[in-house]
Structure formats: structure tokens, C-alpha cells
Amino acid sequence: NHLDSVTPRENIHKDTDERYREALNKFRTDRAEQQQKETVKKSEVFLY
Numbered sequence: 001n002h003l004d005s006v007t008p009r010e011n012i013h014k015d016t017d018e019r020y021r022e023a024l025n026k027f028r029t030d031r032a033e034q035q036q037k038e039t040v041k042k043s044e045v046f047l048y
Helices: 009-047
Strands: none
Touching: none
16 A cells, blocks of 8 residues: 555554454454344244
8 A cells, every 4th residue: 555655653553453443343243143143043943
């Protein structure tokens, strides 16, 4: 990225941390949704 040369080092680290945190949040959300779906599937099996 050609912007890296003008971007202060701190900002790069901060940006990376932000991205990492966002990715982690998204991963947790996706995983939680997946687990919810699986739980719903299991309870549907018990219902019928």
C-alpha cells in the first residue's frame, strides 16, 4: 500500500488493531448465529 509511507507507524498499528477487533467481533457474531441455528435445529428434532 503506497499510503503506508506517509502514514505514521502508530496509525498503522491502531488500524491493524481496529481491523483485528472488528474481525474478531464478526467471527464471534457469526459463530453465535451458527450455534443458535444448530440449537434451533436440535429443538425442532425434539419437537417432532
